[in-house]
Amino acid sequence: MKKAPFIHDDFLLHTDAARDLYHNFAKNEPIYDYHCHIPQRLILENHQFEDIAEIWLGGDHYKWRAMRANGVDERFITGAASPREKFAAWCATVPHTLRNPLYHWSHLELARYFGITELINSESADRIWDAANERLAGLRVHDILAANKVAVVCTTDDPACSLEAHAEINRSAAIKTRVYPTFRPDNALIVDRPVAFNAWCEKLGGAAGIPVNSFDDFLTALDRRHAAFHEVGGRLSDHGMEAAFAAPCTPAEAAAIFKNARAGRAATLEECAKFSAYLMLEFGRWDARRGWAKQLHLGALRNNNRRLLAALGPDTGFDSIGDLPQASALSRYLDSLDATGELPRTVIYNLNPAENYVFGAMIGNFQDGSIPGKIQLGSGWWFLDQKEAMEWQINALSNLGLLSRFVGMLTDSRSFLSYPRHEYFRRTLCGLLGADMARGELPDDRELVGGMVRNICFANARDYFRLELEPSYAA
Known part of the structure; x- marks a missing residue:
């Protein structure tokens, strides 16, 4: 007898309900990849x-x-x-x-x-x-996106980088997938590394079309780039931080820290925290003003191996899960924006599974009834984007918030072969819900539960991020 393949139609689906949910409600939904690291140039060139x-x-x-x-x-x-x-x-x-x-x-x-x-x-x-x-040999980038029904790709982009590739993709009629930049200004915070910071400021000024000599120039250049992202369709920002920044900082203090960094003096740990907190509030206000959604990626401990970092550079596999305190600073940051009516829609990603309930409880503090799921507990990411940790995230969100309003999975990948991660997530979600139904912990109502599955796979993200879609995906 021929042995069945390891990957088969019902992989990870161990109940009748799970199989029904996946095959009839999840499998055929388009992909809304609202956070990834794939190079937009390869999309433009149909590599x-x-x-x-x-x-x-x-x-x-x-x-x-x-x-x-x-x-x-x-x-x-x-x-x-x-x-x-x-x-x-x-x-x-x-x-x-x-x-x-x-x-x-x-x-x-x-x-x-x-x-x-x-x-x-x-x-x-x-x-x-x-x-x-x-x-x-017969498979190019556009073929991959079309075969996987990828409706949206949101790349991760430095404010100092050119957006011309995005503009050219937007002008092209050769691809159904809509491709948008995400504003990732992490380099704006590195006043503790003045050599790198000053080189980046020069690049930022070139992109914005103004010299960056003062702190006011710096803010103007960043805001101009934020507006430039908006012009090419971008509606998301993103920030990668060990923890949120919330230290009080006056405009005069921020300007002094900036001036010292431009003069080559590295900011202290305390000064860096103040400067970063000041900028993060500014970024949040810009997001709110332009109707964007903000993403906070919290909890990574990066570049642990100094020897191999020096040899190979960043993003080569030497990052891990951090264990910094998260709740207090995150609360103060969100509250500061909420207090002035400037808290944008926000997705908060947690990298430390010990903090799942901390983050899951936190998002409930800032739901304001303006839209469903305004503050999101982001999907399991990086070290937590596998079956077990996806289930942890789903369970925390289910117990402390509304799973039904969850915006679902993303790839967070640099590879065009990563779209099966959405299938993996969908099978995991359906397996978990199907087991609940088999135990009688959820009603055996396929339309009720299946409707939630379908929304989590695509519609919730479509409605939450408000990006323009090709008409066949927009309904």
């Missing part, structure tokens, strides 16, 4: 990938971490080895990732993009390489 190593391994620090843990030399990860050698090293690693989400994701990606259902290992590597590359 053709050279081979599966480029699309599967390039920039994927999840896989790189696993390979290092498996004893693979850096030459075969980010080094000078050939694409074929790097691919072989990854295939040899995959059998050692059992119970890591990479095992699920990798097999889902091969199945969905290339129709390959055999297990990944050294023995199958040659067959997978040949079959995948044959299929990839």
